[in-house]
Amino acid sequence: MPNSELSTEEKIKDAAKKIFLEKGFGSATTRDIAECADTNIALVNYYFRSKEKLFQEVFRDSFTETFMPVTRILNDDLPLEAKIYKFVDHMTELLKRDPLLPMFVLSEMRGENSKICESLTELQQQGSSLFQAQLQEEAEKGNIRSANFEQVELSLMAMVIFPFLSMNMIKMKKNLSTEEFHQLVDERKKNIPEMLLTYLRQKG
Amino acid sequence: MPNSELSTEEKIKDAAKKIFLEKGFGSATTRDIAECADTNIALVNYYFRSKEKLFQEVFRDSFTETFMPVTRILNDDLPLEAKIYKFVDHMTELLKRDPLLPMFVLSEMRGENSKICESLTELQQQGSSLFQAQLQEEAEKGNIRSANFEQVELSLMAMVIFPFLSMNMIKMKKNLSTEEFHQLVDERKKNIPEMLLTYLRQKG
């Protein structure tokens, strides 16, 4: 997408997203963002009033972009196995495109950060997926073991998202290029569902 | 530990650790740190020369504090099952004491941050655990299935560490107190090894 076709406002927001995701709110400066958007700092405040307001918009978008797909897929009307495979596949592809997304969202939620909590009380409600209910059903049908499905869901999230949170750590430790890292997470598309389903199908 | 028995230098470093872990390098200020250490900002530079230098020390410590136990336990001379249980238990207890540690380390490694890479070339070498070799052995003995053990180790790390990276997210979404959150991760001490071992023991 040739950036010259975007409005100034869009260019600034895109730049802000890039800078905020790379550096976090504290280390990002208005000048960084303006330069990255190929404009000047006055325009940043002209369109968004303040760094804080601009950040709030970027954070909201990023939060939604990260967690909407999660709830959407987990609420899909799909059999368990297909759903798990789909979830891992789609989330992995999303995070390959935007690997800094979860680190940004989670790191800005550190401490008892009140700055974020406001914009979150609305967004958090969307959660409470039907995934756990589906697992419960399958367990009652005797198709899978009975287990703490809250923990299962958390482990699923962890196995998919964690590699991106520690991406640079992994790349550094194993000397991987971006492409090789992508291979690594692609392998997990088979691996994670396999582990999860093996566990669930083993009658306890 | 009554902080009056600590030297000024130690008080400043402790304060720096607290502030840096809560806010990250960019949002932490020398004044924050000085105030938290109950001294003035000149002393911060007197003992540590600059915010950057102080940060480097805190980062090095935090990195070591987080990942030394990982390699230490994974290199322990223990049977597989005991080792996995011990790993999850010890790491969980460590992170309950210092829940912001992994977020701090990983978030400061975002982007192609050169600031960090220097102090890391030395530290990273310590890795390459014997854990994967042990899994390989067990597989050859026929005790566990053959699998991609790099992925298994990564999943183990993910399942233990991720809940702390998303701690505030989880607490917010499920309305948990710190104590309730601790209960949640304590349950995982059984849960994670159970899932991992069930998977490994299932002959593929």
Add this chain to the structure above:
DNA sequence: GATTTTTTTAAATAAATGTTTAAACTTTGA
């Protein structure tokens, strides 16, 4: 006990950063 060194304090400095201003320029609509 005097002197030297180390530590502490308060204030100053210089640079960076978020924000604003005012004028120039462009677009829009009558």
Add this chain to the structure above:
DNA sequence: TCAAAGTTTAAACATTTATTTAAAAAAATC
């Protein structure tokens, strides 16, 4: 075409922040 509204620019402003200075206080050394 002309005025009004919207957009852009460069510069200024005010605040914050990292860092330094210089003098005072405390501790150590002789």
